[in-house]
Amino acid sequence: MNIKRSLLPIATLALLPALTSCADVPQKPAPLDEAALAAVTQNAGAPTQELAREVDDLFSRDGLGETRALIVMQNGEIAAERYGEGYGPDTRMISWSMAKTVSAIMIGMLVADGRLSLDESARVAMWQRPGDPRGEITLRQLLQMRSGLRHTEAGDPPYQSSEVRMLFLDGRDDMARWAKEQPLEEEPGAKFEYSSNTSVILADIAARALTTSEHPDARRQAVADFLEARLFGPLGMDSMVPEFDASGTLIGGSLIHGNARDWAKLGEFLRRKGSSPGGEQLVPSRWVHAMITSSPRSPHYGFQTWLNHPLDDPEAEHPLFPDRAPHSMFSLIGHMGQYVIVSPEQHLTVVRLGHSNREERIAMLQEVADVMKLYPVR
Structure with a gap:
């Protein structure tokens, strides 16, 4: 019998507690580099x-997609700011x-001006013909994504969207015309259905409240001037570039470009309930309250x-993290x-811009939640 060989398992077992103890020791995180520290x-x-x-994790961890810009503002001041390679404070996204x-x-500004009414039939001429049930759709229902218009936001294949x-x-x-021509598939107000096309209808309604001209250039100029005078200018959002279609309608569901700092200014504007940094009320606080109040069909x-x-x-899958x-x-x-x-209770605005698919977004939002948990509710 080989005594040395027979003792090997016993020796190995004797070492197990020590090996287990080593495995339980928390690993010290790697030192942060200068870029990570400079972001704060x-x-x-x-x-x-x-x-x-926590900010570094959003830029360095696998499985989150590409973070191109991150800004954390607390009490109106920048707490952290960082950009991915090839992006910076002046990059419009x-x-x-x-x-x-x-x-x-x-x-909301046009309602406050008395040019639009929230609970009357939406000002869409083709819906006002006798017997057209779309005439029952109100501006409020459009804002809350419960118009009842036929819509498929994400089709498979994509051309069915x-x-x-x-x-x-x-x-x-003429995006607004195409969207307005859709028939009803539900009673107005009965069902929530997320719709980028609805937002273009809203942009068209805004343009028609600002100008009677049908000329694309006049429509484009009227909306661009209004946004600059009433929102972008007072907030110092100098980078903002809205896009319009060939008919002069703002593509109000998807195409406005701006840098991360300007998007942060918009978030802070909403956190202040519609006022500028100097205290000027740009939109009534009650309108901001309505914007962040659950609709009857979607909490x-x-x-x-x-x-x-x-x-x-x-x-059900939630787009945020309640x-x-x-x-x-x-x-x-x-x-x-x-x-x-x-997050008003934390006096916090967080901007994250980048590129992440569905699975990456779910993981990335948990990292954003990790950033936010560093700030107490007040």
């Missing part, structure tokens, strides 16, 4: 190292559906704005991972 300002309102690490919230603000057809195929030259949606309210079905942040939180959300997240 002196008045961050959170522990510098912790905030820097596409809004995608974050534009919808801009459209809602514009509508109503949004794709409007933006790129048979509706592209997580207000006026063209996503809410952090829990869904009735706890198993289990990890105050339910008063709300957000602009754009395709492929564009977010302006506002």
Whole structure:
């Protein structure tokens, strides 16, 4: 019998407690590099190292997609700011559906001016013909995505999507007309259905409230001038570039370009309930309140704005994270991972711009929640 060989298993077993103990020792995180530390300002309102690490995770962790810009603002001051390679403070980035919230603000200003009415039949001429049931659709229902118009936001294959057809195929030259021509598939007000086409109808209604001209250039100029004078200019959002279709309608559901700092200014404007940094009330505070109030058909949606309210079905996928942040939180959300997240109870605005697919967005939002948890509810 080989005594040495027979003792090997016993020796190995004797070492197991020590090996297990070593495995249980928490691994010290790798030191942060200069770029990570430089992203955090002196008045961050959170522990510098912790905030820097959470921000760094959004840029360095696998499975989150590409973060191109991140800004954290607390109490109106930049707490952290970082950009991916090839991007910077002056880089304009596409809004995608974050534009919808801009459209809602514009509508709110026109309602406050007395040019539009929230609960009367929406001002769409073709719907006012005798016997047309679409004449029952109100501006409020359009804002809350419950018009009842036939719509498929995401089709498979893509050309079956109503949004794709409007933006790129048979509706592209006059997007609002194409969207307005759709028949009802539900009673107005009965059902929530997210629709980028509805937002273009809202943009067209705004244009017609601002000018009687049908000329594309006149329509384009009227809306661009209004947004600059009433919103972008007073907030110092100098980078904003809205896009229009060939008929002069703002593509108000998806195409406004701006840099991350300007998107953060818009979030702060909403956090301040519609006032400028100097205190001027640009849109009534009651309108902002309406924007972030659940509609009768969707607890997580207000006026063209996503809410952090829990869904009735706890198993349903939520676009935000009501289990990890105050339910008063709300957000602009754009395709492929564009977010302006506002948490009034934390005095917080977070902007994340980039490119993430569905699975990556779900994971990325948990990292954003990790950033936000560093700030207490007040």
